[in-house]
Amino acid sequence: MSEFRAFSAPGKALLAGGYLVLDPKYDALVVGLSARMHALAYPHHSLEELDKFEVRVKSRQFKDGEWSYQVSPESGFIPVSVSGSKNPFIEKVIANVFNYFKPNMDDYCSRNLFIIDIFSDDAYHSQEDSVTKHYGSRNLSFHSHRIEDVPKTGLGSSAGLVTVLTTALASFFVPDLTNNVDEYRKVIHNLSQVAHCQAQGKIGSGFDVAAAAYGSIRYRRFPPELISDLPDIGNVIYADKLTHLVDEVDWNITIESNRLPSGLALWMGDIKSGSETVKLVQKVKKWYDSHLPESLEVYTELDHANSRFMDELSKLDRLYNSHDCYSGQIFEAIEKNDSSCQKYSEITDVRDAVATIRRCFRKITKESGADIEPPVQTTLLNDCQTLEGVLTCLIPGAGGYDAIAVIATQDADLKTQTADDKRFSNVQWLDVCQADWGVRKEKEPETYFEK
Ligand SMILES: Nc1ncnc2c1ncn2[C@@H]1O[C@H](COP(=O)(O)OP(=O)(O)OP(=O)(O)O)[C@@H](O)[C@H]1O
Ligand SMILES: C[C@@](O)(CCOP(=O)(O)O)CC(=O)O
Secondary structure, eight states, X not given: XXXXXXXXXXXXXXXXXXXXXXSTTOOEEEEEEEEEEEEXXXXXXXXXXXXXXXXXXXXXXXTTOEEEEEEOGGGTTOOEESSSOOOHHHHHHHHHHHHHHOOOGGXXXXXXEEEEEEEEOGGGBXXXXXXXXXXXXXXXXXXXXXXXXXXXXXXXXXXXXXXXXXXXXXXXXXXXXXXXXXXXXXXXXXXXXXHHHHHHTSOOOOHHHHHHHHBSEEEXXXXXXXXXXXXXXXXTTHHXXXXXXXXXXXXXXXXXXXXXXXXXXXXXXXXXXXXXXXXXXXXXXXXXXXXXXXXXHHHHHHHHHHHHHHHHHHHXXXXXXXXXXXXXXXXXXXXXXXXXXXXXXXXXXXXXXXXXXXXXXXXXHHHHOOOSXXXXXXXXXXXXXXXXXXXXXXXXXXXXXXXXXXXXXXXXXXXHHHTXXXXXXXXXXXXXXXXXXXXXXXXXXXXXXXX
């Protein structure tokens, strides 16, 4: 494989199942977004030194965005930074892809340098202190700060990076991957989950990596022990254990394609303030453990409401695709968002399910001190619910002060409706929509070349 290849992976929004998805008992709904992370893999190059491999990853939209690591089979493919600057996500991808493919030095002596460029779509990061440049055939934001110092919008940049980088790096070792990403999707997913957990230093639910690999899905997590039981990278048995885990172990995971209904669009509103997911999760866990059995009852109610929400959305999708007169009336009612909505159980059932989800989160907020749906977000969501075209709205993911997610008809224009409205002055509508395909090959790698 010596040509340029390009791949991309989507961002995510967790619309149902926040917190519960950390437990393998519960399902979640994750939507893949049009904001994507891209990787351009260069043709093979060679280093002068023949006894090691080098991977150079460049993310030129960020200050000092270049990381080079060397690895060798003798040291168990532990990545050693060449330049001194480190990126844990890139480092763990390199460690795992090399340990899985175990390339032999002799086979690669004239092609032991792997060069990959990363590009990220604008919606992942705040645009402050950035300039937009025409690069290749895209407009991209270039930031004046290092990646760690640029505020994020919470769309899962690290999961997208890990998944697309795993794909691009693997394409050096399996030449047919580029044209058969589907065939390797499970391997890419499993390797990416391992690398992402190791880089984060914790084992989250992995819904963000699953969405980067598969797009919009109904998701149920893997048991965390699968990853925590791995030996340390560099251990003589690491490569064998990893290969066994990736290829042979049953992850007991649910990943089912599950998109938002046709005829409806997702809007993500970024709020100019943030929350720390780790702290929220700690508070919720503490509340859960100290409030049993009532906390389990709340989780059970949440879980039922999440399932109803997903099922009702699927029903609306089938209805929209039937294109019959009744379906036309329903979507017209949502478009108007007036009292006519009350006539249709297809609308009220979705809204009731979301009302229950929100009520449960407000209860947890009050009892745990974790601001999942704090009062300002309640007010904002209630205001959003009155806009024309809005079916429903909620706080995505871990909630907090970060963002809101709104499901509206395709023609609804929330930007115009909220433009001069003080109630929405803190909301910045992100330029994203649902794009339900996971990591994939991009057709024209040359569109990424600087002209
Ligand atoms: N374009 C990029 N180039 C290089 N590294 C990146 C890029 N995007 C993200 N990263 C890496 O991911 C880190 C951010 O990961 P983190 O998990 O904190 O954010 P996130 O995935 O966007 O968050 P969230 O899960 O809340 O959406 C960065 O500090 C950097 O190490
Ligand atoms: C709270 C949690 O369930 C969701 C976090 O979602 P987000 O990063 O806020 O999109 C944590 C997790 O699933 O890893």
